[in-house]
Structures are given as structure tokens and as C-alpha cells.
Amino acid sequence: MDRVLGRIWWLLSASAVIAFFSPPVLWLFGVMDGAQLTQYLQQVVSGTANGCVYALVALGIVLIYKATETINFAQGELMMVGAFLAFTFITMYGLNFWLGAALAVAGGVLFGMATDRAIIRPVVGQPVFAIVMVTLGFGFVVRAVVSMVPGWGTDTYALATPFSGADLRLGALVVSQDYAAIIASTVVLCGFLFLFFRYTRLGVAMEASSENQLAAYYMGIPVKRVYTLIWGLSAGVAAFAGLLLAPITFIHTQMGFGVIFKAFPAAILGGFGSIPGAIVGGLIIGIVEALAGFYLPEGFKDVAAYVVLLIVLLLKPEGIFGRVVVKKV
Amino acid sequence: MRFLFKTDYAQDTRLFPFGGTKRFWSGLALYAAILAALAHYAPVALTSTHWLGLAIVYAVAFGAVLLRQNADGEGGHAAFWYGLLGVAALSAPFVLDLYFLSQITFVYVYAIAGVGLILLLGMCGQISLGHAAFMACGAYTAALLQAQGFDLLVTLPAAILLSALLGVVIGLPALRMTGIYLAFATYAFAFIVEEVLARWDGLTGGNMGFVLSDPSILGYTFDSEQKMYYLAMVLFALTLLAGLNIRRSSTGRAFMAIRDSETAAEAMGVNLAVYKTTAFAISAGMAGLAGAVYAHLLFFISPEGFTILLSINLLVLAVIGGLASMHGAIFGAAFIVVLPQLISLTKDSLPPVVGQLPGLESGIFGLVIILFVILEPMGLHGRWMKIKTYFQLFPLYKRGTFRRQKSYMVSEKNR
Amino acid sequence: MTLLEVENLAVHFGGIKAVDGVSFGVDKGEIFTIIGPNGAGKSTIFNLVSRIYQPTSGRIRFEGKDITGLPAHRIAGLGIARTFQNIELFDMATVLDNMMLGRHAHRRTGPFAHLFFGPATRAEELAHRRKIEEVIDFLDLQHYRDQMIANLPYGVRKVVELGRALCTEPKILLLDEPSSGLNVEETEDMSFWISDIKNILGITVIMVEHDMNLVNEVSDRVLALNYGRVIATGTPAEVQAHPEVIRAYLGGDDTETEAA
Structure with missing residues (x-):
């Protein structure tokens, strides 16, 4: 049974990958005309850009989960706060875009650390489910508080960036610079994170704490502080995602709640707990969504991502890069 | 005194294990008698406020006496409380005004779904973010069948059965995954169900919704708030009874076994696939029943009423109420129905600067959830147990009785 | 009469041969003990018999019936019960x-x-x-x-x-380290109960055990295992005197030293 499902999994994923890369080939052989190919690539690029945002939010969720086994349902709110901070610094105070963006991410980091200290630490050791409810409640509170802040409120705002409005032309393909910026900065950020976890002491300590809390504690790693830093890092990534998402959608209190229900499927699709998994999962969800929205009848845009999730989980319950943990008795 | 001697085996299979059936009836009868006597001999016509006051005074006084008397036996008075509660619930329509009555009716409806969720989550340890879909399935089944001219005797069982069937389907992922994977697999299913309801407008009316008429049984129409109240109450009582029955039989134990250790459960002969599916089916059936009654209460259903927010609300219900016990359902349901009302009531009396703040309700809602898990991890039912213990041990209660031990994070990766 | 028969049982995890061609038979009414250093594959044999693991090859027969293909939840109904090393x-x-x-x-x-x-x-x-x-x-x-x-x-x-x-109501009881984590007194109680289970309740017992006193007290036959292979079978005294067993425990070659 498992073997059969495994075979089907390889078959399906291989054909999906082939299908994904086939349009340029079809165009070469003249089956597809140039306009159709451009359309397709356009969708892939916008899907990738959206997917990058999902991936970053999923990445934050996975970072926190890996280290603390807390499933953070408020990750979308961390993102939303980051976006609002950026709006405050850049639009309201009129700061330079880059300075404002840096301040927003820094603010996000502080906010994440404060969240860990104030909300999460009192419930460490309780069943995972109880902590999930705490983060869920925290999401409600953050949304409420943000809507009460003078100048933020329940309105919808746009964030202007240095890239806004300009297009990037690659032959016939027109890519908005916002999309290009999202994709490029996600790549850079992921590279940084990889180096961080691989080569810095703090990164290694974070890995260790996530493998075995008690052992890490005995080895002299200040586990509690590491957790706080993880929350800070994760919230920083989320704020960064908010900064990227703001120019292509709008800033409003509900923006996080919408993204979270894409980011979680992304993290799960990739294998919950796997960092590359979160990124690949985010990209898959983003691209599937964009293609389904364009080529399938109306209404399939949102459903398609979930159908893909269900199919993958059916065939590979641990996700694409997930670890199968077998309990020893 | 079961510490010293063997227990009477039959005792363990009873609903009130410590013998209390008599107390149940006597509590009920006594309260009814007092109420009747008061109604008859009172010098002035009693208003609802009087009744409420009397009920509270009576409950507190008599309850306190009984609690003290039964401090040694653990639950002798449980039956009494049920009796009292029964009378209070039965007399509510005569006492309360229509607004409050309809609120309590909603409490019953949520509690029906809550019993199902507590059974699934608290007893069997399987999470579901798809309960809104089960409620939707029940609601639409009831609505569509009623439109065909069937009465409740057909629509309710059909709603339960169809939802249970949907539960089996949505529960299928549970055979291969747990935790967050299962949560989002069920969510994905539920989302698809919701989307189907919204798009299949030939059948469901799509986003325009679907209008229901008064439900009826064999020609008897439930056309008033009071009648609907009794209907919901009876259905809730039956659901709770079914839940407790499961709890005290081998099915419920198999659920608990799956929750605590799948390996050991299998070694004891529990077929994981069958029992997980059963848990989903029963839970979904109960949610379907709740959905059906919900539809009749609102007279109007649309897919927007059954989104992820409803599923989350039900989870909050279960956690706030307390997952350890079926009784948590009623506490939790009361909480999620009453709290928003309470907030909007106090809103008017607050200074407008505070009262007019947007998001006040959801903020307080979230805050209460956080505070509950931090301060009261056992839920409202746990708080209730503590109060009870306090009275039983009075004046010997020590502050540390329920103190939690310092805890490290326990990995649930290897459960 | 042989109640449980294990024939050429093997299971490989990746490249590791946790159990490698083990055969033994347990007679009705005896207490059969499996000993061996840590990682010898003792608990793995239990997990194979109770069908938690899928064997790579080999047969398990209970009362003459092949149970190698049965799902784990059918085992209890046949009359095979078990305990776990770390209490489940x-x-x-x-x-x-x-x-x-x-x-x-x-x-x-x-x-x-x-x-x-x-x-x-x-x-x-x-x-x-x-x-x-x-x-x-x-x-x-x-x-x-x-x-x-x-x-x-x-x-x-x-x-x-x-x-x-x-x-x-098992016919055969698998006890995975019944004395681990118990103090001296509790271990003694356990040893009485195990004898009683055999003598009064008439249940066949297979156990994995490290405490040699307990093994000597209650076992009828002992099987010694190392690196997934049987190295000796016989009465407790015979097995303990077996040169290979001594080598396995005290480390005659590159084996890790391990006190019993």
C-alpha cells in the first residue's frame, strides 16, 4: 500500500514538474504561440512573487516550530505589524524608504521578542494545543489593538516603494519591479538565513535547542534566551514579508489572517519543520494559485491550493521534505 | 467508601457512579415543590426577577448544605446539581424574556457541537479545523429536506447521518497524519465543502442563502421561541447523554487509548483506523445535528455562516470549556455566546472614547482566551472543580492544592 | 507443545541488521527469557512478534498459525499480550x-x-x-x-x-524488561508475580531482562542474543557459562563492555 502510494507520488510529482516546465518547449516546437507563452510566464512570475511572501511567513512559522514546538497562528499578525510599521515610518513620517524599511524590520524583531517574553513563556510546558490557542487569541488581540492605534485603524493603505509603477522588460515579458524586488530579496534573505544557521554560534545553538531542549540546557545554551531570539528572528522575517507584500496588495488589519491560511498549507506541504520545505511549499502554493486563477474557471483559485495540499498529504503524509519520526518502544 | 472496599461493579457503569439517582429526583422534586408553593401562596404576583432571585438563593443555600454533607464522597451531589439544573432549564421559558431565552437556545446549539468536538479532540486527541463544514452539511441537509416537505423526524436523522458520512471522509487523513497536518487537511476539506456550497447555487442558493420555515414534528410546529428552546434543550440533553455513554463504554476508552499512546492501543487490540474514523463520524454527526438546529433557529443559512471562523470558535469553545470533560461543552458554549453579548452590552455604558473603539470585541475575546490558557489550563470546568474542592475541604484547603509543577517543554513529536 | 515459533526472523533498518535470522520456539507453560547486551535486538523481536515492525524475512507462528501477515491490532485477540520497556x-x-x-x-x-x-x-x-x-x-x-x-x-x-x-487473558505474555526502573523490593515482588503468572494462571511468559538474579530465579530457558543473532540457548546456568555469552558481555573482542 505504502509502496503503491510512493510510486504514485513520484509519478505525479514528476509529471507536475514536467508540465510546469513544458510551455517553453511547446513554444519551441510551435505548439504554443509567443503570446500564450508570455501569458504563462507572467502568471508564473506573479505566482512566484506571491509564493515568496507565503514562503517567508511559512518560514517564520517553521523557525518557531522547529525551535520551540510552538505552532504560531499569530505569524500573520507579526507580518501585519511589520507592514504597519513600515507604513508609519515611510508614509506617515516620510522617512527614506530604506531607513523606514530597516526600522520596520527592527521593530518587528522587538515585537516578536516581546511576544515571546510576555505571552509564550508563561505557557511553556503546556500541551501544544493550548499554546496554539494562546497564539490564536494573541492574533485576535493584535488585530484589535492595531485597529485602535490612531493613524492605523481599520482603513486600507497603500505603500509606495522606489520600485512602484516601474516595469522590467525582458523581451516580450513585462514584470513589475515590485515582483522582481520581492523575488530578489527573498532569495537574498534565504541565503543569509542559510549562512546564519550554518556558520554562527547562535544559529547552531538554535538548532541544538530545537533538537533537545533539556540537553541543550545542560550544555550551557541559554535556552530561554535562544527562544526569545528565535521569536525575534521569526518576527523579523515576518515583518520583511509584510514589507514585500504591502506594495502588491494593501495594508490593513486583516492582511495577516488571509496570508496565514496560505502560509500554513505551504509549511505543511513542504514538510512541517523543514526550512527548505517551507520555501518550496510557499512557491508551489503561490504558483498553483496564480495558474489556477488564470486558466481554470472562477472559484478554483483558492480551492486549487488546498486540493494540491490534500493530494500531497494523501500520498506523502509527512510532506515533501518532512522527516518520518518513528517512536521507539 | 471506595478506598477500602471493593466497589459495587454496577456502580462503575452508572451515569452517576456514586449513587445519586435518588438525590437527582429528590433535588428536582424539592425544588419544583418549593417553586409551586411559592407561586401559589405568594402575596403578590411574582415577576421574572423574583423567580430568578429565588432560584439563585435556593440553589446557593441548598447546594452549600449538600456540598458540606458530601465532602467525603466525591460526586454524590453531582446528581443533585443535575436535578437542579434540569428544573432551572425547564422553567427558564416561563421566567426569562425572549431575548435571553433565544441566547440560551444558541448556547444549547453550540454545546451540541461542542460535545462532539470535545469527544474528538479531548477524548480521541484528533484535531479538526473542519467542524464548520459538518455544521454546514447538517444545516443544508435539514434545510433542503424541509423544503421537500419532510419534518424533523426525517431531517434531523438525515442531517446527522450525512454529516457523519462527511466526517468519515474528512477524517480519512487522520489515518495517516496527526497534529498540524491533520488540522490543515481537515481545513482544506472544509474549505472545499464551503466553496461547493457557495458555487452550487442551483441546489443551495449559493451566496444568496437559503430560507427555512418553522420546523415541525408530525404536524406539531415549533413556531415560538419557547418551543425552539425546548427542542434545542432536549436535543442537547440527548447529545450529552450519548457523549457520556461513549465515555463510559469501550468505544470511549479506545478513543482515550488512541489519544495517549497509539502503540499501546494497537497492542490492546484497538483498530486505529476504525476508531479514528468512528470518532470523526460521531463528532461530525453531533456537529451536523447542531447545524440543523442552528439553521432552524436562524431561518436563514448561507455559506458565509460556516467559514473557518466558526471552526475556530468551536475550538475556542472546547478549550475554554475544558477538554477533560463533556460538561466543558456547556460552559464553553455559554462563554462564546455570552461574551460577545456582554461586551456589546457594556459597550454602551462605557465612555464613548473606549466604547467606540473598533475591534474591542475581538480584542477582549482574544485576551480572555490567552488569560484562560495561562491561568486556567483546565478550562471553566477545571475552575468549577477547584471551587468544589475548596468547599469540600473547607477550612483545610491549601493554596498549593492545584499548583502546577514546573514544566519543561515535552516534545509531542514522538507521541 | 510449542506455543510460539519464530523461524529465521530478520529485520533490517536501512543497512543495519537489527535481527538477523533468529529462530526459537517457546513451549506452553514455560518462562522463556531473552538476554543480551544493549542493542542486541531483544525488544525488536518483541516488536516483530506484536507486529509493530514488519519483518524483512522469516515466519512467526502462534499455536501453529502463521501470524506474520496479521495487523498489530489483531494480535491481542489471539492471546498475545505485552508490556513495554518504557511503559506505554x-x-x-x-x-x-x-x-x-x-x-x-x-x-x-x-x-x-x-x-x-x-x-x-x-x-x-x-x-x-x-x-x-x-x-x-x-x-x-x-x-x-x-x-x-x-x-x-x-x-x-x-x-x-x-x-x-x-x-x-493472554495465552502468552511478552514482558519487556519487567524489572527496569524498579527498586530491590519491587523487583522481588515482580519476580513472585511472574512465577505466579506461570504457576497459578498458567500463562506462558517470554521476557527480556537484564537483571540476572531475576532471570535465574524465574526462567526455565534462556536465549542469549548479540548483534541480532542467537549465540546460546539453554537453562540459565548453561547460558551464563557459555563462552560466547561471557565474551558478549565482558567484551572479549571489540564489543563494548556492558555489565549485566
Whole structure:
């Protein structure tokens, strides 16, 4: 049974990958005309850009989960706060875009650390489910508080960036610079994170704490502080995602709640707990969504991502890069 | 005194294990008698406020006496409380005004779904973010069948059965995954169900919704708030009874076994696939029943009423109420129905600067959830147990009785 | 008469041969002990017999019937019960509930009947309750009946787990390190109970054990295992005198030194 499902999994994923890369080939052989190919690539690029945002939010969720086994349902709110901070610094105070963006991410980091200290630490050791409810409640509170802040409120705002409005032309393909910026900065950020976890002491300590809390504690790693830093890092990534998402959608209190229900499927699709998994999962969800929205009848845009999730989980319950943990008795 | 001697085996299979059936009836009868006597001999016509006051005074006084008397036996008075509660619930329509009555009716409806969720989550340890879909399935089944001219005797069982069937389907992922994977697999299913309801407008009316008429049984129409109240109450009582029955039989134990250790459960002969599916089916059936009654209460259903927010609300219900016990359902349901009302009531009396703040309700809602898990991890039912213990041990209660031990994070990766 | 027969059993995890061609037979009414250094594959054999692991090759026969292809949840119903090395009780349930779960394989009514808890269900519950009361008496667990497992000390949990296995009315009982984590006194109790289980209840016992005193006291036959292979079988004295066993434990070659 498992073997059969495994075979089907390889078959399906291989054909999906082939299908994904086939349009340029079809165009070469003249089956597809140039306009159709451009359309397709356009969708892939916008899907990738959206997917990058999902991936970053999923990445934050996975970072926190890996280290603390807390499933953070408020990750979308961390993102939303980051976006609002950026709006405050850049639009309201009129700061330079880059300075404002840096301040927003820094603010996000502080906010994440404060969240860990104030909300999460009192419930460490309780069943995972109880902590999930705490983060869920925290999401409600953050949304409420943000809507009460003078100048933020329940309105919808746009964030202007240095890239806004300009297009990037690659032959016939027109890519908005916002999309290009999202994709490029996600790549850079992921590279940084990889180096961080691989080569810095703090990164290694974070890995260790996530493998075995008690052992890490005995080895002299200040586990509690590491957790706080993880929350800070994760919230920083989320704020960064908010900064990227703001120019292509709008800033409003509900923006996080919408993204979270894409980011979680992304993290799960990739294998919950796997960092590359979160990124690949985010990209898959983003691209599937964009293609389904364009080529399938109306209404399939949102459903398609979930159908893909269900199919993958059916065939590979641990996700694409997930670890199968077998309990020893 | 079961510490010293063997227990009477039959005792363990009873609903009130410590013998209390008599107390149940006597509590009920006594309260009814007092109420009747008061109604008859009172010098002035009693208003609802009087009744409420009397009920509270009576409950507190008599309850306190009984609690003290039964401090040694653990639950002798449980039956009494049920009796009292029964009378209070039965007399509510005569006492309360229509607004409050309809609120309590909603409490019953949520509690029906809550019993199902507590059974699934608290007893069997399987999470579901798809309960809104089960409620939707029940609601639409009831609505569509009623439109065909069937009465409740057909629509309710059909709603339960169809939802249970949907539960089996949505529960299928549970055979291969747990935790967050299962949560989002069920969510994905539920989302698809919701989307189907919204798009299949030939059948469901799509986003325009679907209008229901008064439900009826064999020609008897439930056309008033009071009648609907009794209907919901009876259905809730039956659901709770079914839940407790499961709890005290081998099915419920198999659920608990799956929750605590799948390996050991299998070694004891529990077929994981069958029992997980059963848990989903029963839970979904109960949610379907709740959905059906919900539809009749609102007279109007649309897919927007059954989104992820409803599923989350039900989870909050279960956690706030307390997952350890079926009784948590009623506490939790009361909480999620009453709290928003309470907030909007106090809103008017607050200074407008505070009262007019947007998001006040959801903020307080979230805050209460956080505070509950931090301060009261056992839920409202746990708080209730503590109060009870306090009275039983009075004046010997020590502050540390329920103190939690310092805890490290326990990995649930290897459960 | 051979009750349980294991033939050429092997299981490989990746490249590691955890159990490598093990054969043995357990006769009705005996206490059969498997010893060996850590990682020798003792618990793995138990996991194979109780069908948690899928063997790479080999056969397991119980009462002459091949059980190698059965799912894990069918094993209890056949009359094979087990305990676990690190105790696998249902922590958030009472001792009674745990023991009643031992009766799960003997239930006759289904979930639908349980929704209504009719007379048949009630009668069945009572019958099971009577059965587990015998076990509670046998193991002196009266005090703990209504306590939650999470609140019990380790020693008591160990006994409860033994009790839960006995509640399944097994023909053969697999005990995975029954004395691990117990103090001297508790170990003695355990040794009496194991003898009683054989002599009074007439249940065949296979156990994995490190405590050689306990092994000598109760075992009829001993099998020594190292690196997934059988190195000796026989009476406790014979096996302990076997040169290869001594080498396995004391490390004649590159084997890690391991006190019994």
C-alpha cells in the first residue's frame, strides 16, 4: 500500500514538474504561440512573487516550530505589524524608504521578542494545543489593538516603494519591479538565513535547542534566551514579508489572517519543520494559485491550493521534505 | 467508601457512579415543590426577577448544605446539581424574556457541537479545523429536506447521518497524519465543502442563502421561541447523554487509548483506523445535528455562516470549556455566546472614547482566551472543580492544592 | 507443545541488521527469557512478534498459525499480550480505564450500541469489570483503582501495565524488561508475580531482562542474543557459562563492555 502510494507520488510529482516546465518547449516546437507563452510566464512570475511572501511567513512559522514546538497562528499578525510599521515610518513620517524599511524590520524583531517574553513563556510546558490557542487569541488581540492605534485603524493603505509603477522588460515579458524586488530579496534573505544557521554560534545553538531542549540546557545554551531570539528572528522575517507584500496588495488589519491560511498549507506541504520545505511549499502554493486563477474557471483559485495540499498529504503524509519520526518502544 | 472496599461493579457503569439517582429526583422534586408553593401562596404576583432571585438563593443555600454533607464522597451531589439544573432549564421559558431565552437556545446549539468536538479532540486527541463544514452539511441537509416537505423526524436523522458520512471522509487523513497536518487537511476539506456550497447555487442558493420555515414534528410546529428552546434543550440533553455513554463504554476508552499512546492501543487490540474514523463520524454527526438546529433557529443559512471562523470558535469553545470533560461543552458554549453579548452590552455604558473603539470585541475575546490558557489550563470546568474542592475541604484547603509543577517543554513529536 | 515459533526472523533498518535470522520456539507453560547486551535486538523481536515492525524475512507462528501477515491490532485477540520497556500506559486515564482497555479485544458490542448504553452494553461492562477485579486482587492494586496514571509512581505503573496485559487473558505474555526502573523490593515482588503468572494462571511468559538474579530465579530457558543473532540457548546456568555469552558481555573482542 505504502509502496503503491510512493510510486504514485513520484509519478505525479514528476509529471507536475514536467508540465510546469513544458510551455517553453511547446513554444519551441510551435505548439504554443509567443503570446500564450508570455501569458504563462507572467502568471508564473506573479505566482512566484506571491509564493515568496507565503514562503517567508511559512518560514517564520517553521523557525518557531522547529525551535520551540510552538505552532504560531499569530505569524500573520507579526507580518501585519511589520507592514504597519513600515507604513508609519515611510508614509506617515516620510522617512527614506530604506531607513523606514530597516526600522520596520527592527521593530518587528522587538515585537516578536516581546511576544515571546510576555505571552509564550508563561505557557511553556503546556500541551501544544493550548499554546496554539494562546497564539490564536494573541492574533485576535493584535488585530484589535492595531485597529485602535490612531493613524492605523481599520482603513486600507497603500505603500509606495522606489520600485512602484516601474516595469522590467525582458523581451516580450513585462514584470513589475515590485515582483522582481520581492523575488530578489527573498532569495537574498534565504541565503543569509542559510549562512546564519550554518556558520554562527547562535544559529547552531538554535538548532541544538530545537533538537533537545533539556540537553541543550545542560550544555550551557541559554535556552530561554535562544527562544526569545528565535521569536525575534521569526518576527523579523515576518515583518520583511509584510514589507514585500504591502506594495502588491494593501495594508490593513486583516492582511495577516488571509496570508496565514496560505502560509500554513505551504509549511505543511513542504514538510512541517523543514526550512527548505517551507520555501518550496510557499512557491508551489503561490504558483498553483496564480495558474489556477488564470486558466481554470472562477472559484478554483483558492480551492486549487488546498486540493494540491490534500493530494500531497494523501500520498506523502509527512510532506515533501518532512522527516518520518518513528517512536521507539 | 471506595478506598477500602471493593466497589459495587454496577456502580462503575452508572451515569452517576456514586449513587445519586435518588438525590437527582429528590433535588428536582424539592425544588419544583418549593417553586409551586411559592407561586401559589405568594402575596403578590411574582415577576421574572423574583423567580430568578429565588432560584439563585435556593440553589446557593441548598447546594452549600449538600456540598458540606458530601465532602467525603466525591460526586454524590453531582446528581443533585443535575436535578437542579434540569428544573432551572425547564422553567427558564416561563421566567426569562425572549431575548435571553433565544441566547440560551444558541448556547444549547453550540454545546451540541461542542460535545462532539470535545469527544474528538479531548477524548480521541484528533484535531479538526473542519467542524464548520459538518455544521454546514447538517444545516443544508435539514434545510433542503424541509423544503421537500419532510419534518424533523426525517431531517434531523438525515442531517446527522450525512454529516457523519462527511466526517468519515474528512477524517480519512487522520489515518495517516496527526497534529498540524491533520488540522490543515481537515481545513482544506472544509474549505472545499464551503466553496461547493457557495458555487452550487442551483441546489443551495449559493451566496444568496437559503430560507427555512418553522420546523415541525408530525404536524406539531415549533413556531415560538419557547418551543425552539425546548427542542434545542432536549436535543442537547440527548447529545450529552450519548457523549457520556461513549465515555463510559469501550468505544470511549479506545478513543482515550488512541489519544495517549497509539502503540499501546494497537497492542490492546484497538483498530486505529476504525476508531479514528468512528470518532470523526460521531463528532461530525453531533456537529451536523447542531447545524440543523442552528439553521432552524436562524431561518436563514448561507455559506458565509460556516467559514473557518466558526471552526475556530468551536475550538475556542472546547478549550475554554475544558477538554477533560463533556460538561466543558456547556460552559464553553455559554462563554462564546455570552461574551460577545456582554461586551456589546457594556459597550454602551462605557465612555464613548473606549466604547467606540473598533475591534474591542475581538480584542477582549482574544485576551480572555490567552488569560484562560495561562491561568486556567483546565478550562471553566477545571475552575468549577477547584471551587468544589475548596468547599469540600473547607477550612483545610491549601493554596498549593492545584499548583502546577514546573514544566519543561515535552516534545509531542514522538507521541 | 510449542506455543510460539519464530523461524529465521530478520529485520533490517536501512543497512543495519537489527535481527538477523533468529529462530526459537517457546513451549506452553514455560518462562522463556531473552538476554543480551544493549542493542542486541531483544525488544525488536518483541516488536516483530506484536507486529509493530514488519519483518524483512522469516515466519512467526502462534499455536501453529502463521501470524506474520496479521495487523498489530489483531494480535491481542489471539492471546498475545505485552508490556513495554518504557511503559506505554494511557496516562490521562484511570487505572480502571487502563485495565478495561485490556478487555478491548473481548468486547462484543460496537460503537453504535455504546451511544445508547443499552442492557447488553451494561451487562458486558459488568462482566469485564468482574474480570479485571480478579487481576486487581491478584496484583494488589485496590488502592489505585481510581487514580490517574499520571499521578502514580513508576513502580506502580509497571504493575498496572502488567495488570493491563493480564486483563487481555493472554495465552502468552511478552514482558519487556519487567524489572527496569524498579527498586530491590519491587523487583522481588515482580519476580513472585511472574512465577505466579506461570504457576497459578498458567500463562506462558517470554521476557527480556537484564537483571540476572531475576532471570535465574524465574526462567526455565534462556536465549542469549548479540548483534541480532542467537549465540546460546539453554537453562540459565548453561547460558551464563557459555563462552560466547561471557565474551558478549565482558567484551572479549571489540564489543563494548556492558555489565549485566
